[in-house]
Amino acid sequence: MAIVHELSWSTSRARTFDSCRRKYYHDYYLSWLGWGRNADPERRKAYLLKKMTRMPMFAGDVVHRAIAEYYARRDQGQTWGADDAIQWAVTELRRGYKESRDGGWKAKPAKSVRLAEHHYHEARIDEPSGEAAKYGKRYVDRITECLRTFFGAPELAQCRDVQPGDWLACEEMSTFELFDTKIFAVPDFAFVDRQATADAGGATAVQIIDWKTGAPRDADRFQLEVYAFYAKEHWGVDPLRTTAVDVYLGDGSLVEVHVTEDVLQRALATIEASLNEMKAVHFDADASKGDPAAFPMVPESEAARTCSSCGYREMCDRV
Ligand code: SF4
Incomplete structure:
Protein backbone atom coordinates (compact mmCIF):
# COMPACT_ATOMS: atom_id res chain seq x y z
CA MET A 1 0.00 0.00 0.00
CA ALA A 2 1.42 3.38 -1.01
CA ILE A 3 2.22 5.77 1.82
CA VAL A 4 0.14 8.92 1.54
CA HIS A 5 1.24 12.32 2.77
CA GLU A 6 -1.03 13.50 5.59
CA LEU A 7 -0.96 15.86 8.50
CA SER A 8 -0.04 14.19 11.75
CA ALA A 39 13.75 11.39 -6.53
CA ASP A 40 13.44 15.06 -7.46
CA PRO A 41 16.95 16.44 -6.59
CA GLU A 42 15.64 19.09 -4.19
CA ARG A 43 13.47 16.57 -2.33
CA ARG A 44 16.37 14.10 -2.26
CA LYS A 45 18.74 16.71 -0.84
CA ALA A 46 16.27 17.69 1.89
CA TYR A 47 15.69 14.02 2.71
CA LEU A 48 19.41 13.28 3.07
CA LEU A 49 19.95 16.35 5.25
CA LYS A 50 16.92 15.40 7.35
CA LYS A 51 18.49 12.01 8.04
CA MET A 52 21.62 13.62 9.51
CA THR A 53 22.04 13.81 13.25
CA ARG A 54 24.46 15.49 15.67
CA MET A 55 26.63 13.99 18.38
CA PRO A 56 24.37 15.05 21.31
CA MET A 57 21.38 13.37 19.63
CA PHE A 58 23.35 10.35 18.49
CA ALA A 59 24.82 9.81 21.98
CA GLY A 60 21.31 10.14 23.47
CA ASP A 61 19.99 7.60 20.97
CA VAL A 62 22.78 5.18 21.90
CA VAL A 63 21.87 5.47 25.60
CA HIS A 64 18.20 4.78 24.79
CA ARG A 65 19.15 1.73 22.73
CA ALA A 66 21.47 0.46 25.48
CA ILE A 67 18.60 0.63 27.99
CA ALA A 68 16.26 -1.10 25.52
CA GLU A 69 18.94 -3.77 25.08
CA TYR A 70 19.02 -4.25 28.88
CA TYR A 71 15.25 -4.94 28.88
CA ALA A 72 15.46 -7.24 25.84
CA ARG A 73 18.21 -9.29 27.49
CA ARG A 74 16.35 -9.40 30.79
CA ASP A 75 13.33 -10.69 28.95
CA GLN A 76 15.54 -13.54 27.70
CA GLY A 77 16.76 -14.25 31.23
CA GLN A 78 20.25 -12.80 30.65
CA THR A 79 22.20 -10.65 33.09
CA TRP A 80 23.53 -7.42 31.59
CA GLY A 81 25.07 -4.89 33.98
CA ALA A 82 26.40 -1.34 33.84
CA ASP A 83 29.87 -2.31 32.55
CA ASP A 84 28.39 -4.47 29.77
CA ALA A 85 26.01 -1.68 28.74
CA ILE A 86 28.73 1.01 28.78
CA GLN A 87 31.07 -1.12 26.69
CA TRP A 88 28.24 -1.85 24.21
CA ALA A 89 27.26 1.83 24.00
CA VAL A 90 30.78 3.24 23.62
CA THR A 91 31.50 0.68 20.88
CA GLU A 92 28.29 1.74 19.13
CA LEU A 93 29.20 5.45 19.46
CA ARG A 94 32.62 4.82 17.89
CA ARG A 95 31.12 2.67 15.13
CA GLY A 96 28.64 5.40 14.23
CA TYR A 97 31.30 8.11 14.31
CA LYS A 98 33.46 6.14 11.85
CA GLU A 99 30.48 5.35 9.62
CA SER A 100 29.84 9.08 9.37
CA ARG A 101 33.46 10.14 8.93
CA ASP A 102 34.37 7.47 6.35
CA GLY A 103 31.22 7.80 4.22
CA GLY A 104 29.83 4.35 5.09
CA TRP A 105 26.42 5.99 5.55
CA LYS A 106 26.07 6.47 1.77
CA ALA A 107 25.05 2.85 1.13
CA LYS A 108 21.98 3.13 3.39
CA PRO A 109 21.37 6.76 4.41
CA ALA A 110 18.12 6.03 6.25
CA LYS A 111 19.66 3.41 8.51
CA SER A 112 23.16 4.81 9.02
CA VAL A 113 24.87 7.47 11.08
CA ARG A 114 25.74 10.70 9.32
CA LEU A 115 26.81 13.55 11.55
CA ALA A 116 26.19 17.18 10.62
CA GLU A 117 29.51 17.95 12.30
CA HIS A 118 31.28 15.97 9.52
CA HIS A 119 29.07 17.24 6.70
CA TYR A 120 29.78 20.86 7.61
CA HIS A 121 33.47 20.25 8.52
CA GLU A 122 32.95 21.82 11.92
CA ALA A 123 36.12 22.74 13.85
CA ARG A 124 35.04 20.59 16.80
CA ILE A 125 35.40 17.47 14.65
CA ASP A 126 38.91 18.30 13.38
CA GLU A 127 41.14 15.30 14.04
CA PRO A 128 44.72 16.63 13.41
CA SER A 129 44.27 19.40 16.02
CA GLY A 130 42.93 16.94 18.64
CA GLU A 131 39.57 18.73 18.82
CA ALA A 132 37.67 15.64 17.59
CA ALA A 133 39.17 13.50 20.37
CA LYS A 134 38.09 16.06 23.00
CA TYR A 135 34.63 16.30 21.47
CA GLY A 136 34.23 12.52 21.30
CA LYS A 137 35.38 12.08 24.90
CA ARG A 138 32.66 14.45 26.04
CA TYR A 139 30.05 12.00 24.69
CA VAL A 140 31.82 8.89 25.95
CA ASP A 141 31.71 10.51 29.41
CA ARG A 142 28.06 11.45 28.99
CA ILE A 143 27.06 7.93 27.96
CA THR A 144 29.02 6.45 30.86
CA GLU A 145 27.44 8.83 33.36
CA CYS A 146 23.90 8.21 32.06
CA LEU A 147 24.21 4.42 32.11
CA ARG A 148 25.82 4.43 35.58
CA THR A 149 22.75 6.37 36.75
CA PHE A 150 20.35 3.94 35.09
CA PHE A 151 21.99 0.90 36.63
CA GLY A 152 22.88 2.43 40.00
CA ALA A 153 20.29 4.99 41.13
CA PRO A 154 18.15 3.58 43.97
CA GLU A 155 15.18 5.67 42.71
CA LEU A 156 15.24 3.64 39.49
CA ALA A 157 15.17 0.21 41.17
CA GLN A 158 11.46 -0.18 40.39
CA CYS A 159 12.07 0.53 36.67
CA ARG A 160 14.99 -1.86 36.48
CA ASP A 161 13.34 -4.68 38.41
CA VAL A 162 9.75 -4.60 37.14
CA GLN A 163 8.73 -8.04 35.88
CA PRO A 164 8.57 -8.50 32.08
CA GLY A 165 4.89 -9.46 32.36
CA ASP A 166 4.15 -5.91 33.58
CA TRP A 167 5.99 -4.10 30.78
CA LEU A 168 3.71 -2.18 28.45
CA ALA A 169 6.09 -0.44 26.06
CA CYS A 170 9.78 -0.04 25.35
CA GLU A 171 10.84 2.43 22.65
CA GLU A 172 7.98 1.51 20.28
CA MET A 173 6.56 4.16 18.04
CA SER A 174 2.76 4.09 18.09
CA THR A 175 -0.08 6.32 17.10
CA PHE A 176 -3.44 7.30 18.51
CA GLU A 177 -6.12 9.73 17.35
CA LEU A 178 -7.08 13.15 18.66
CA PHE A 179 -9.14 15.72 16.73
CA ASP A 180 -9.32 13.24 13.80
CA THR A 181 -5.54 13.44 13.46
CA LYS A 182 -2.89 10.76 13.91
CA ILE A 183 -0.77 11.54 16.97
CA PHE A 184 2.67 9.91 17.14
CA ALA A 185 4.18 8.95 20.50
CA VAL A 186 7.20 6.88 21.52
CA PRO A 187 7.22 6.25 25.27
CA ASP A 188 10.70 5.12 26.29
CA PHE A 189 9.38 2.66 28.86
CA ALA A 190 6.01 1.98 30.50
CA PHE A 191 4.84 -0.55 33.03
CA VAL A 192 1.97 -1.49 35.32
CA ASP A 193 2.74 -0.18 38.80
CA ARG A 194 1.59 -3.15 40.93
CA GLN A 195 1.99 -1.37 44.27
CA ALA A 196 -0.04 1.68 43.20
CA THR A 197 -2.62 -0.65 41.61
CA ALA A 198 -3.00 -2.59 44.87
CA ASP A 199 -3.15 0.65 46.91
CA ALA A 200 -6.07 1.78 44.73
CA GLY A 201 -8.01 -1.44 45.27
CA GLY A 202 -7.08 -2.95 41.89
CA ALA A 203 -7.61 0.00 39.52
CA THR A 204 -4.67 -0.29 37.10
CA ALA A 205 -1.97 2.33 37.63
CA VAL A 206 0.66 2.89 34.99
CA GLN A 207 4.05 4.58 35.01
CA ILE A 208 5.47 6.02 31.80
CA ILE A 209 9.17 6.84 31.79
CA ASP A 210 11.11 9.17 29.50
CA TRP A 211 14.90 8.87 29.68
CA LYS A 212 16.59 12.24 29.22
CA THR A 213 20.29 12.55 28.45
CA GLY A 214 20.37 16.35 28.13
CA ALA A 215 19.38 19.26 30.36
CA PRO A 216 15.71 19.79 31.32
CA ARG A 217 13.58 21.80 28.85
CA ASP A 218 10.22 23.49 29.35
CA ALA A 219 8.68 21.21 26.69
CA ASP A 220 9.54 18.03 28.62
CA ARG A 221 6.53 18.30 30.92
CA PHE A 222 4.10 18.75 28.02
CA GLN A 223 5.46 15.60 26.38
CA LEU A 224 4.66 13.66 29.56
CA GLU A 225 1.12 15.03 29.59
CA VAL A 226 0.58 13.79 26.02
CA TYR A 227 1.54 10.30 27.19
CA ALA A 228 -1.48 10.29 29.50
CA PHE A 229 -3.73 10.32 26.40
CA TYR A 230 -1.58 7.62 24.88
CA ALA A 231 -2.10 5.42 27.99
CA LYS A 232 -5.86 5.84 27.67
CA GLU A 233 -5.97 5.03 23.95
CA HIS A 234 -3.50 2.17 24.02
CA TRP A 235 -4.05 0.39 27.28
CA GLY A 236 -7.46 1.68 28.29
CA VAL A 237 -5.92 3.17 31.43
CA ASP A 238 -7.71 6.03 33.15
CA PRO A 239 -5.36 9.00 32.45
CA LEU A 240 -5.81 10.00 36.08
CA ARG A 241 -4.17 6.68 37.06
CA THR A 242 -1.07 7.50 35.01
CA THR A 243 2.16 8.83 36.44
CA ALA A 244 4.64 10.10 33.87
CA VAL A 245 8.25 10.62 34.84
CA ASP A 246 11.20 12.35 33.19
CA VAL A 247 14.44 10.75 34.34
CA TYR A 248 17.43 13.02 33.77
CA LEU A 249 20.16 10.43 33.56
CA GLY A 250 22.96 13.00 33.62
CA ASP A 251 22.38 13.98 37.25
CA GLY A 252 19.83 11.38 38.35
CA SER A 253 17.00 13.85 38.99
CA LEU A 254 13.38 12.81 38.44
CA VAL A 255 10.44 15.03 37.49
CA GLU A 256 7.00 13.47 37.92
CA VAL A 257 3.70 14.56 36.44
CA HIS A 258 0.63 13.35 38.29
CA VAL A 259 -2.13 13.68 35.75
CA THR A 260 -5.24 15.56 36.87
CA GLU A 261 -8.37 16.65 34.99
CA ASP A 262 -6.94 20.20 34.77
CA VAL A 263 -3.64 18.94 33.36
CA LEU A 264 -5.52 16.92 30.73
CA GLN A 265 -7.73 19.80 29.66
CA ARG A 266 -4.75 22.15 29.38
CA ALA A 267 -2.77 19.63 27.33
CA LEU A 268 -5.75 19.00 25.05
CA ALA A 269 -6.17 22.72 24.42
CA THR A 270 -2.46 23.10 23.62
CA ILE A 271 -2.55 20.19 21.16
CA GLU A 272 -5.65 21.59 19.45
CA ALA A 273 -4.13 25.08 19.11
CA SER A 274 -0.90 23.63 17.73
CA LEU A 275 -2.81 21.45 15.25
CA ASN A 276 -4.88 24.39 14.05
CA GLU A 277 -1.72 26.39 13.32
CA MET A 278 -0.29 23.45 11.36
CA LYS A 279 -3.56 22.97 9.43
CA ALA A 280 -3.43 26.61 8.30
CA VAL A 281 -0.22 25.98 6.30
CA HIS A 282 -0.73 22.30 5.42
CA PHE A 283 -0.67 21.15 1.77
CA ASP A 284 -0.44 17.82 -0.04
CA ALA A 285 3.28 17.12 -0.51
CA ASP A 286 2.45 14.19 -2.81
CA ALA A 287 1.05 16.68 -5.31
CA SER A 288 3.62 19.51 -5.09
CA LYS A 289 6.61 20.94 -3.23
CA GLY A 290 4.48 23.87 -2.07
CA ASP A 291 5.68 27.42 -1.56
CA PRO A 292 8.70 27.72 0.78
CA ALA A 293 7.87 31.41 1.29
CA ALA A 294 4.85 30.28 3.34
CA PHE A 295 7.38 28.83 5.80
CA PRO A 296 9.73 31.69 6.77
CA MET A 297 13.29 31.14 7.95
CA VAL A 298 14.21 32.37 11.41
CA PRO A 299 15.44 35.98 11.21
CA GLU A 300 19.17 36.61 10.65
CA SER A 301 19.37 38.03 14.16
CA GLU A 302 18.53 34.56 15.56
CA ALA A 303 20.68 32.60 13.11
S1 SF4 B 1 16.52 29.10 8.84
FE1 SF4 B 1 18.14 28.22 10.12
S2 SF4 B 1 17.05 26.86 11.56
FE2 SF4 B 1 15.66 27.33 9.87
S3 SF4 B 1 15.94 25.63 8.42
FE3 SF4 B 1 17.28 27.28 7.81
S4 SF4 B 1 19.25 26.83 8.77
FE4 SF4 B 1 17.67 25.63 9.79
Missing part, protein backbone atom coordinates in the same frame (compact mmCIF):
# COMPACT_ATOMS: atom_id res chain seq x y z
CA TRP A 9 1.08 15.58 15.09
CA SER A 10 3.77 14.83 17.68
CA THR A 11 5.45 16.87 20.37
CA SER A 12 8.70 16.92 18.36
CA ARG A 13 6.83 18.10 15.24
CA ALA A 14 5.23 20.87 17.30
CA ARG A 15 8.64 21.89 18.68
CA THR A 16 10.07 22.13 15.16
CA PHE A 17 7.04 24.15 14.02
CA ASP A 18 7.64 26.62 16.83
CA SER A 19 11.42 26.85 16.43
CA CYS A 20 11.69 27.41 12.64
CA ARG A 21 8.94 27.17 10.00
CA ARG A 22 11.47 26.57 7.21
CA LYS A 23 12.95 23.62 9.07
CA TYR A 24 9.41 22.32 9.56
CA TYR A 25 8.82 22.65 5.80
CA HIS A 26 12.05 20.77 5.02
CA ASP A 27 11.33 18.01 7.57
CA TYR A 28 7.66 17.34 6.79
CA TYR A 29 7.08 18.53 3.21
CA LEU A 30 10.12 19.09 0.95
CA SER A 31 11.86 15.86 2.06
CA TRP A 32 8.68 13.87 1.35
CA LEU A 33 9.28 11.31 -1.48
CA GLY A 34 13.02 12.07 -1.25
CA TRP A 35 13.82 8.51 -0.16
CA GLY A 36 14.10 7.19 -3.74
CA ARG A 37 17.55 7.45 -5.36
CA ASN A 38 15.90 8.94 -8.47
CA ALA A 304 23.68 32.21 15.42
CA ARG A 305 21.51 30.58 18.07
CA THR A 306 19.07 28.58 15.93
CA CYS A 307 20.86 27.80 12.64
CA SER A 308 24.33 26.90 13.89
CA SER A 309 23.27 23.35 14.75
CA CYS A 310 20.68 22.89 11.98
CA GLY A 311 21.29 20.31 9.26
CA TYR A 312 19.66 22.48 6.57
CA ARG A 313 22.21 25.32 6.76
CA GLU A 314 23.36 24.83 3.16
CA MET A 315 19.77 25.03 1.84
CA CYS A 316 19.22 28.30 3.69
CA ASP A 317 22.63 29.75 2.84
CA ARG A 318 23.45 29.94 6.55
CA VAL A 319 26.63 27.86 6.54
Whole structure:
Protein backbone atom coordinates (compact mmCIF):
# COMPACT_ATOMS: atom_id res chain seq x y z
CA MET A 1 0.00 0.00 0.00
CA ALA A 2 1.42 3.38 -1.01
CA ILE A 3 2.22 5.77 1.82
CA VAL A 4 0.14 8.92 1.54
CA HIS A 5 1.24 12.32 2.77
CA GLU A 6 -1.03 13.50 5.59
CA LEU A 7 -0.96 15.86 8.50
CA SER A 8 -0.04 14.19 11.75
CA TRP A 9 1.08 15.58 15.09
CA SER A 10 3.77 14.83 17.68
CA THR A 11 5.45 16.87 20.37
CA SER A 12 8.70 16.92 18.36
CA ARG A 13 6.83 18.10 15.24
CA ALA A 14 5.23 20.87 17.30
CA ARG A 15 8.64 21.89 18.68
CA THR A 16 10.07 22.13 15.16
CA PHE A 17 7.04 24.15 14.02
CA ASP A 18 7.64 26.62 16.83
CA SER A 19 11.42 26.85 16.43
CA CYS A 20 11.69 27.41 12.64
CA ARG A 21 8.94 27.17 10.00
CA ARG A 22 11.47 26.57 7.21
CA LYS A 23 12.95 23.62 9.07
CA TYR A 24 9.41 22.32 9.56
CA TYR A 25 8.82 22.65 5.80
CA HIS A 26 12.05 20.77 5.02
CA ASP A 27 11.33 18.01 7.57
CA TYR A 28 7.66 17.34 6.79
CA TYR A 29 7.08 18.53 3.21
CA LEU A 30 10.12 19.09 0.95
CA SER A 31 11.86 15.86 2.06
CA TRP A 32 8.68 13.87 1.35
CA LEU A 33 9.28 11.31 -1.48
CA GLY A 34 13.02 12.07 -1.25
CA TRP A 35 13.82 8.51 -0.16
CA GLY A 36 14.10 7.19 -3.74
CA ARG A 37 17.55 7.45 -5.36
CA ASN A 38 15.90 8.94 -8.47
CA ALA A 39 13.75 11.39 -6.53
CA ASP A 40 13.44 15.06 -7.46
CA PRO A 41 16.95 16.44 -6.59
CA GLU A 42 15.64 19.09 -4.19
CA ARG A 43 13.47 16.57 -2.33
CA ARG A 44 16.37 14.10 -2.26
CA LYS A 45 18.74 16.71 -0.84
CA ALA A 46 16.27 17.69 1.89
CA TYR A 47 15.69 14.02 2.71
CA LEU A 48 19.41 13.28 3.07
CA LEU A 49 19.95 16.35 5.25
CA LYS A 50 16.92 15.40 7.35
CA LYS A 51 18.49 12.01 8.04
CA MET A 52 21.62 13.62 9.51
CA THR A 53 22.04 13.81 13.25
CA ARG A 54 24.46 15.49 15.67
CA MET A 55 26.63 13.99 18.38
CA PRO A 56 24.37 15.05 21.31
CA MET A 57 21.38 13.37 19.63
CA PHE A 58 23.35 10.35 18.49
CA ALA A 59 24.82 9.81 21.98
CA GLY A 60 21.31 10.14 23.47
CA ASP A 61 19.99 7.60 20.97
CA VAL A 62 22.78 5.18 21.90
CA VAL A 63 21.87 5.47 25.60
CA HIS A 64 18.20 4.78 24.79
CA ARG A 65 19.15 1.73 22.73
CA ALA A 66 21.47 0.46 25.48
CA ILE A 67 18.60 0.63 27.99
CA ALA A 68 16.26 -1.10 25.52
CA GLU A 69 18.94 -3.77 25.08
CA TYR A 70 19.02 -4.25 28.88
CA TYR A 71 15.25 -4.94 28.88
CA ALA A 72 15.46 -7.24 25.84
CA ARG A 73 18.21 -9.29 27.49
CA ARG A 74 16.35 -9.40 30.79
CA ASP A 75 13.33 -10.69 28.95
CA GLN A 76 15.54 -13.54 27.70
CA GLY A 77 16.76 -14.25 31.23
CA GLN A 78 20.25 -12.80 30.65
CA THR A 79 22.20 -10.65 33.09
CA TRP A 80 23.53 -7.42 31.59
CA GLY A 81 25.07 -4.89 33.98
CA ALA A 82 26.40 -1.34 33.84
CA ASP A 83 29.87 -2.31 32.55
CA ASP A 84 28.39 -4.47 29.77
CA ALA A 85 26.01 -1.68 28.74
CA ILE A 86 28.73 1.01 28.78
CA GLN A 87 31.07 -1.12 26.69
CA TRP A 88 28.24 -1.85 24.21
CA ALA A 89 27.26 1.83 24.00
CA VAL A 90 30.78 3.24 23.62
CA THR A 91 31.50 0.68 20.88
CA GLU A 92 28.29 1.74 19.13
CA LEU A 93 29.20 5.45 19.46
CA ARG A 94 32.62 4.82 17.89
CA ARG A 95 31.12 2.67 15.13
CA GLY A 96 28.64 5.40 14.23
CA TYR A 97 31.30 8.11 14.31
CA LYS A 98 33.46 6.14 11.85
CA GLU A 99 30.48 5.35 9.62
CA SER A 100 29.84 9.08 9.37
CA ARG A 101 33.46 10.14 8.93
CA ASP A 102 34.37 7.47 6.35
CA GLY A 103 31.22 7.80 4.22
CA GLY A 104 29.83 4.35 5.09
CA TRP A 105 26.42 5.99 5.55
CA LYS A 106 26.07 6.47 1.77
CA ALA A 107 25.05 2.85 1.13
CA LYS A 108 21.98 3.13 3.39
CA PRO A 109 21.37 6.76 4.41
CA ALA A 110 18.12 6.03 6.25
CA LYS A 111 19.66 3.41 8.51
CA SER A 112 23.16 4.81 9.02
CA VAL A 113 24.87 7.47 11.08
CA ARG A 114 25.74 10.70 9.32
CA LEU A 115 26.81 13.55 11.55
CA ALA A 116 26.19 17.18 10.62
CA GLU A 117 29.51 17.95 12.30
CA HIS A 118 31.28 15.97 9.52
CA HIS A 119 29.07 17.24 6.70
CA TYR A 120 29.78 20.86 7.61
CA HIS A 121 33.47 20.25 8.52
CA GLU A 122 32.95 21.82 11.92
CA ALA A 123 36.12 22.74 13.85
CA ARG A 124 35.04 20.59 16.80
CA ILE A 125 35.40 17.47 14.65
CA ASP A 126 38.91 18.30 13.38
CA GLU A 127 41.14 15.30 14.04
CA PRO A 128 44.72 16.63 13.41
CA SER A 129 44.27 19.40 16.02
CA GLY A 130 42.93 16.94 18.64
CA GLU A 131 39.57 18.73 18.82
CA ALA A 132 37.67 15.64 17.59
CA ALA A 133 39.17 13.50 20.37
CA LYS A 134 38.09 16.06 23.00
CA TYR A 135 34.63 16.30 21.47
CA GLY A 136 34.23 12.52 21.30
CA LYS A 137 35.38 12.08 24.90
CA ARG A 138 32.66 14.45 26.04
CA TYR A 139 30.05 12.00 24.69
CA VAL A 140 31.82 8.89 25.95
CA ASP A 141 31.71 10.51 29.41
CA ARG A 142 28.06 11.45 28.99
CA ILE A 143 27.06 7.93 27.96
CA THR A 144 29.02 6.45 30.86
CA GLU A 145 27.44 8.83 33.36
CA CYS A 146 23.90 8.21 32.06
CA LEU A 147 24.21 4.42 32.11
CA ARG A 148 25.82 4.43 35.58
CA THR A 149 22.75 6.37 36.75
CA PHE A 150 20.35 3.94 35.09
CA PHE A 151 21.99 0.90 36.63
CA GLY A 152 22.88 2.43 40.00
CA ALA A 153 20.29 4.99 41.13
CA PRO A 154 18.15 3.58 43.97
CA GLU A 155 15.18 5.67 42.71
CA LEU A 156 15.24 3.64 39.49
CA ALA A 157 15.17 0.21 41.17
CA GLN A 158 11.46 -0.18 40.39
CA CYS A 159 12.07 0.53 36.67
CA ARG A 160 14.99 -1.86 36.48
CA ASP A 161 13.34 -4.68 38.41
CA VAL A 162 9.75 -4.60 37.14
CA GLN A 163 8.73 -8.04 35.88
CA PRO A 164 8.57 -8.50 32.08
CA GLY A 165 4.89 -9.46 32.36
CA ASP A 166 4.15 -5.91 33.58
CA TRP A 167 5.99 -4.10 30.78
CA LEU A 168 3.71 -2.18 28.45
CA ALA A 169 6.09 -0.44 26.06
CA CYS A 170 9.78 -0.04 25.35
CA GLU A 171 10.84 2.43 22.65
CA GLU A 172 7.98 1.51 20.28
CA MET A 173 6.56 4.16 18.04
CA SER A 174 2.76 4.09 18.09
CA THR A 175 -0.08 6.32 17.10
CA PHE A 176 -3.44 7.30 18.51
CA GLU A 177 -6.12 9.73 17.35
CA LEU A 178 -7.08 13.15 18.66
CA PHE A 179 -9.14 15.72 16.73
CA ASP A 180 -9.32 13.24 13.80
CA THR A 181 -5.54 13.44 13.46
CA LYS A 182 -2.89 10.76 13.91
CA ILE A 183 -0.77 11.54 16.97
CA PHE A 184 2.67 9.91 17.14
CA ALA A 185 4.18 8.95 20.50
CA VAL A 186 7.20 6.88 21.52
CA PRO A 187 7.22 6.25 25.27
CA ASP A 188 10.70 5.12 26.29
CA PHE A 189 9.38 2.66 28.86
CA ALA A 190 6.01 1.98 30.50
CA PHE A 191 4.84 -0.55 33.03
CA VAL A 192 1.97 -1.49 35.32
CA ASP A 193 2.74 -0.18 38.80
CA ARG A 194 1.59 -3.15 40.93
CA GLN A 195 1.99 -1.37 44.27
CA ALA A 196 -0.04 1.68 43.20
CA THR A 197 -2.62 -0.65 41.61
CA ALA A 198 -3.00 -2.59 44.87
CA ASP A 199 -3.15 0.65 46.91
CA ALA A 200 -6.07 1.78 44.73
CA GLY A 201 -8.01 -1.44 45.27
CA GLY A 202 -7.08 -2.95 41.89
CA ALA A 203 -7.61 0.00 39.52
CA THR A 204 -4.67 -0.29 37.10
CA ALA A 205 -1.97 2.33 37.63
CA VAL A 206 0.66 2.89 34.99
CA GLN A 207 4.05 4.58 35.01
CA ILE A 208 5.47 6.02 31.80
CA ILE A 209 9.17 6.84 31.79
CA ASP A 210 11.11 9.17 29.50
CA TRP A 211 14.90 8.87 29.68
CA LYS A 212 16.59 12.24 29.22
CA THR A 213 20.29 12.55 28.45
CA GLY A 214 20.37 16.35 28.13
CA ALA A 215 19.38 19.26 30.36
CA PRO A 216 15.71 19.79 31.32
CA ARG A 217 13.58 21.80 28.85
CA ASP A 218 10.22 23.49 29.35
CA ALA A 219 8.68 21.21 26.69
CA ASP A 220 9.54 18.03 28.62
CA ARG A 221 6.53 18.30 30.92
CA PHE A 222 4.10 18.75 28.02
CA GLN A 223 5.46 15.60 26.38
CA LEU A 224 4.66 13.66 29.56
CA GLU A 225 1.12 15.03 29.59
CA VAL A 226 0.58 13.79 26.02
CA TYR A 227 1.54 10.30 27.19
CA ALA A 228 -1.48 10.29 29.50
CA PHE A 229 -3.73 10.32 26.40
CA TYR A 230 -1.58 7.62 24.88
CA ALA A 231 -2.10 5.42 27.99
CA LYS A 232 -5.86 5.84 27.67
CA GLU A 233 -5.97 5.03 23.95
CA HIS A 234 -3.50 2.17 24.02
CA TRP A 235 -4.05 0.39 27.28
CA GLY A 236 -7.46 1.68 28.29
CA VAL A 237 -5.92 3.17 31.43
CA ASP A 238 -7.71 6.03 33.15
CA PRO A 239 -5.36 9.00 32.45
CA LEU A 240 -5.81 10.00 36.08
CA ARG A 241 -4.17 6.68 37.06
CA THR A 242 -1.07 7.50 35.01
CA THR A 243 2.16 8.83 36.44
CA ALA A 244 4.64 10.10 33.87
CA VAL A 245 8.25 10.62 34.84
CA ASP A 246 11.20 12.35 33.19
CA VAL A 247 14.44 10.75 34.34
CA TYR A 248 17.43 13.02 33.77
CA LEU A 249 20.16 10.43 33.56
CA GLY A 250 22.96 13.00 33.62
CA ASP A 251 22.38 13.98 37.25
CA GLY A 252 19.83 11.38 38.35
CA SER A 253 17.00 13.85 38.99
CA LEU A 254 13.38 12.81 38.44
CA VAL A 255 10.44 15.03 37.49
CA GLU A 256 7.00 13.47 37.92
CA VAL A 257 3.70 14.56 36.44
CA HIS A 258 0.63 13.35 38.29
CA VAL A 259 -2.13 13.68 35.75
CA THR A 260 -5.24 15.56 36.87
CA GLU A 261 -8.37 16.65 34.99
CA ASP A 262 -6.94 20.20 34.77
CA VAL A 263 -3.64 18.94 33.36
CA LEU A 264 -5.52 16.92 30.73
CA GLN A 265 -7.73 19.80 29.66
CA ARG A 266 -4.75 22.15 29.38
CA ALA A 267 -2.77 19.63 27.33
CA LEU A 268 -5.75 19.00 25.05
CA ALA A 269 -6.17 22.72 24.42
CA THR A 270 -2.46 23.10 23.62
CA ILE A 271 -2.55 20.19 21.16
CA GLU A 272 -5.65 21.59 19.45
CA ALA A 273 -4.13 25.08 19.11
CA SER A 274 -0.90 23.63 17.73
CA LEU A 275 -2.81 21.45 15.25
CA ASN A 276 -4.88 24.39 14.05
CA GLU A 277 -1.72 26.39 13.32
CA MET A 278 -0.29 23.45 11.36
CA LYS A 279 -3.56 22.97 9.43
CA ALA A 280 -3.43 26.61 8.30
CA VAL A 281 -0.22 25.98 6.30
CA HIS A 282 -0.73 22.30 5.42
CA PHE A 283 -0.67 21.15 1.77
CA ASP A 284 -0.44 17.82 -0.04
CA ALA A 285 3.28 17.12 -0.51
CA ASP A 286 2.45 14.19 -2.81
CA ALA A 287 1.05 16.68 -5.31
CA SER A 288 3.62 19.51 -5.09
CA LYS A 289 6.61 20.94 -3.23
CA GLY A 290 4.48 23.87 -2.07
CA ASP A 291 5.68 27.42 -1.56
CA PRO A 292 8.70 27.72 0.78
CA ALA A 293 7.87 31.41 1.29
CA ALA A 294 4.85 30.28 3.34
CA PHE A 295 7.38 28.83 5.80
CA PRO A 296 9.73 31.69 6.77
CA MET A 297 13.29 31.14 7.95
CA VAL A 298 14.21 32.37 11.41
CA PRO A 299 15.44 35.98 11.21
CA GLU A 300 19.17 36.61 10.65
CA SER A 301 19.37 38.03 14.16
CA GLU A 302 18.53 34.56 15.56
CA ALA A 303 20.68 32.60 13.11
CA ALA A 304 23.68 32.21 15.42
CA ARG A 305 21.51 30.58 18.07
CA THR A 306 19.07 28.58 15.93
CA CYS A 307 20.86 27.80 12.64
CA SER A 308 24.33 26.90 13.89
CA SER A 309 23.27 23.35 14.75
CA CYS A 310 20.68 22.89 11.98
CA GLY A 311 21.29 20.31 9.26
CA TYR A 312 19.66 22.48 6.57
CA ARG A 313 22.21 25.32 6.76
CA GLU A 314 23.36 24.83 3.16
CA MET A 315 19.77 25.03 1.84
CA CYS A 316 19.22 28.30 3.69
CA ASP A 317 22.63 29.75 2.84
CA ARG A 318 23.45 29.94 6.55
CA VAL A 319 26.63 27.86 6.54
S1 SF4 B 1 19.25 26.83 8.77
FE1 SF4 B 1 18.14 28.22 10.12
S2 SF4 B 1 16.52 29.10 8.84
FE2 SF4 B 1 17.28 27.28 7.81
S3 SF4 B 1 15.94 25.63 8.42
FE3 SF4 B 1 17.67 25.63 9.79
S4 SF4 B 1 17.05 26.86 11.56
FE4 SF4 B 1 15.66 27.33 9.87
